[in-house]
Amino acid sequence: MGEAIAFYVISALILGFAVLVITTRNTVHSVLFLVLNFLAVAALYVLLTAQFLAVIQILVYAGGIVVLYLFVVMLVNLKRPPEVHADPHRRSSLGFSLSVLVLAELAAIVVYGRLTPAPVAATAEGTDLAVNNVERIGYLLYTDYLIPFEVASMLLLVAMIGAIVLAKREL
Amino acid sequence: MITPTHYMVLSAALFMIGVIGVMVRRNIIVIFMSIELILNAVNINLVAFSYQLQNGIGQVFAIFVIAVAAAEAAVGLGIILAFYRNKETINIDEMSVMRW
Amino acid sequence: MIIDTYVIPLLKILIVLNATLVGVTFMVLLERKVIAWVQVRLGPMRVGPYGILQPIADAVKLLLKEDITPARADKWVFTAAPIIVMVPALITFAVIPFGPAVRLFGRDVPLYITDINVGLLYIVSVASIGVYGIILGGWASNSKYPLLASLRASAQLISYEVAVTMTLVSLIMTAGTLSMVKIVESQYMAGVWYAFVQPVAFVVFFIGALAETNRAPFDMAEAEQELTGGFHTEYSGMRFALFFLAEYANMIVISSVSTTLFLGGWLRPFPNVAALSFLDFVPAWIWFLLKTFAFLYVFLWVRATLPRYRYDQLMRLGWKVLIPIAIANIIVTGIVKVAL
Numbered sequence: 043m044g045e046a047i048a049f050y051v052i053s054a055l056i057l058g059f060a061v062l063v064i065t066t067r068n069t070v071h072s073v074l075f076l077v078l079n080f081l082a083v084a085a086l087y088v089l090l091t092a093q094f095l096a097v098i099q100i101l102v103y104a105g106g107i108v109v110l111y112l113f114v115v116m117l118v119n120l121k122r123p124p125e126v127h128a129d130p131h132r133r134s135s136l137g138f139s140l141s142v143l144v145l146a147e148l149a150a151i152v153v154y155g156r157l158t159p160a161p162v163a164a165t166a167e168g169t170d171l172a173v174n175n176v177e178r179i180g181y182l183l184y185t186d187y188l189i190p191f192e193v194a195s196m197l198l199l200v201a202m203i204g205a206i207v208l209a210k211r212e213l
Numbered sequence: 214m215i216t217p218t219h220y221m222v223l224s225a226a227l228f229m230i231g232v233i234g235v236m237v238r239r240n241i242i243v244i245f246m247s248i249e250l251i252l253n254a255v256n257i258n259l260v261a262f263s264y265q266l267q268n269g270i271g272q273v274f275a276i277f278v279i280a281v282a283a284a285e286a287a288v289g290l291g292i293i294l295a296f297y298r299n300k301e302t303i304n305i306d307e308m309s310v311m312r313w
Numbered sequence: 314m315i316i317d318t319y320v321i322p323l324l325k326i327l328i329v330l331n332a333t334l335v336g337v338t339f340m341v342l343l344e345r346k347v348i349a350w351v352q353v354r355l356g357p358m359r360v361g362p363y364g365i366l367q368p369i370a371d372a373v374k375l376l377l378k379e380d381i382t383p384a385r386a387d388k389w390v391f392t393a394a395p396i397i398v399m400v401p402a403l404i405t406f407a408v409i410p411f412g413p414a415v416r417l418f419g420r421d422v423p424l425y426i427t428d429i430n431v432g433l434l435y436i437v438s439v440a441s442i443g444v445y446g447i448i449l450g451g452w453a454s455n456s457k458y459p460l461l462a463s464l465r466a467s468a469q470l471i472s473y474e475v476a477v478t479m480t481l482v483s484l485i486m487t488a489g490t491l492s493m494v495k496i497v498e499s500q501y502m503a504g505v506w507y508a509f510v511q512p513v514a515f516v517v518f519f520i521g522a523l524a525e526t527n528r529a530p531f532d533m534a535e536a537e538q539e540l541t542g543g544f545h546t547e548y549s550g551m552r553f554a555l556f557f558l559a560e561y562a563n564m565i566v567i568s569s570v571s572t573t574l575f576l577g578g579w580l581r582p583f584p585n586v587a588a589l590s591f592l593d594f595v596p597a598w599i600w601f602l603l604k605t606f607a608f609l610y611v612f613l614w615v616r617a618t619l620p621r622y623r624y625d626q627l628m629r630l631g632w633k634v635l636i637p638i639a640i641a642n643i644i645v646t647g648i649v650k651v652a653l
Binding site for chain 2: 045046049053056057060061063064069072073076079080083086087090091092094095098099102103106107110111114115117118134137138140141142144145148149152153169171175178179182183187190194197198200201202204205206207208209211
Binding site for chain 1: 387390429430431434435437438439441442444445448449452460464467471491
């Protein structure tokens with residue numbers, strides 16, 4: 043019962059902040075709502091006993107990536123907000139209504155697509171994955187998924203060099 | 214009782230909010246942030262199934278998604294800065310240099 | 314059941330928060346006194362005997378000051394920025410262990426608020442949230458100098474965060490666990506404080522901690538002589554007080570974390586030497602407090618002694634010196650752990 047209350051409160055926060063992200067006119071406020079959204083998602087991960095992923099979400103997403111967005115928003119500080127005049131070629135209402143239709147279709151598939159409801163994990167509180175979360179994830183990362191781990195490190199190195207080269211003033 | 218179906222509906226809703234943000238907004242930074250919302254929706258789905266099947270693979274996959282999102286955000290924001298220095302705009306309707 | 318899950322943690326939170334806030338206000342006085350003694354003068358002596366009541370005078374002054382918000386500043390963000398800096402400093406205390414379980418009123422009460430299995434990573438991640446308050450404080454002031462100073466300060470913070478996190482990685486490799494309580498217990502099992510096992514990590518962590526809390530000699534971003542006062546130029550009254558207190562709270566937090574990780578937390582000196590077991594009559598949390606105060610005194614001592622770094626020297630130190638040393642430390646720790 044406590045889990046249900048926590049789930050509904052956290053998902054209301056997640057969806058509420060996400061809607062505020064895409065509707066706020068002021069870009070800085072939009073970025074701040076994105077941070078709150080990520081913190082709510084981290085709370086959801088704690089509810090799902092993925093504690094390592096929750097702190098990684100806060101450390102990398104909320105504490106790293108969004109700081110990057112905030113810096114760019116401050117450096118691109120325009121005098122005239124970018125969406126003052128509507129472009130006549132753009133049909134925003136069509137995009138919006140199509141998205142709502144796709145959401146309805148996804149929800150229908152998810153809710154009515156099975157004959158039997160999905161089973162809940164039997165005792166997921168004190169399981170090995172929940173209590174020794176870091177050890178199990180670390181073991182998987184270094185044995186079964188070692189190659190994707192090394193490839194991800196190369197990807198981050200390339201992205202770092204690329205971002206520095208792209209953002210330099212003179213090459 | 215919270216079944217994985219609840220998490221899938223939440224993930225689908227967050228995904229669609231991100232897609233609406235990408236299609237409706239014209240500020241390119243807000244479009245990038247909506248893409249981050251989409252990636253978070255995928256992560257929620259992965260972690261929910263990792264919880265149900267008690268298999269760590271879902272969380273490992275989510276860690277890689279976060280790493281790729283970080284790389285993509287860094288490079289994308291570098292491109293935005295480079296473009297802004299040339300054209301002084303972040304309205305995606307005006308970023309049409311390669312069109313006729 | 315109700316008492317165990319709700320009442321006892323609530324009482325512990327109240328005690329820890331009150332102790333922190335009282336400690337922070339007296340840190341202000343202690344800093345002025347220590348710097349004065351280093352400079353062969355006496356410091357505040359007027360208010361109360363030997364100046365003991367000076368923090369109360371400071372608090373009353375700041376509460377009664379006029380509350381100014383700059384014109385065309387973003388009101389909500391301007392008010393929220395000091396709060397965003399203060400909150401991560403306070404919530405870090407949730408995982409710091411002050412002592413082992415004591416027997417109070419017939420039940421075993423552990424002297425920490427909670428013990429999560431990713432405690433150390435939790436501390437690092439909430440510290441990275443504290444950067445937002447500084448960025449937003451400079452941005453929301455809507456004026457040039459605070460904006461520049463806040464960009465400098467946040468760049469400094471995120472650079473030194475990398476170095477600090479890498480030293481913590483080598484510490485985690487030595488301890489074998491991320492939970493703060495288990496790190497103290499593993500120091501007890503090993504019989505030696507980790508400051509002697511990982512001296513390089515200790516030194517790099519301390520230098521990184523000085524930079525993370527914006528303390529001298531890395532206090533470029535907030536010193537009065539630089540950029541007219543840094544990112545809290547436009548703040549006055551209680552909001553400025555909150556920034557100020559948040560810095561001291563961060564100092565206390567970093568000192569507590571260093572004590573737990575490197576100086577054995579609540580263990581007595583030389584826990585493996587049985588000849589010194591007569592020191593066991595001292596309660597464990599007294600040892601914790603003594604070690605934390607020692608760290609705080611070193612913070613103040615360094616401020617009184619060393620001159621300030623220039624911004625480019627600061628960044629060069631963080632990226633070109635501390636990060637390679639931390640990475641080398643990780644490699645050496647890995648080799649030693651495998652070879653032994």
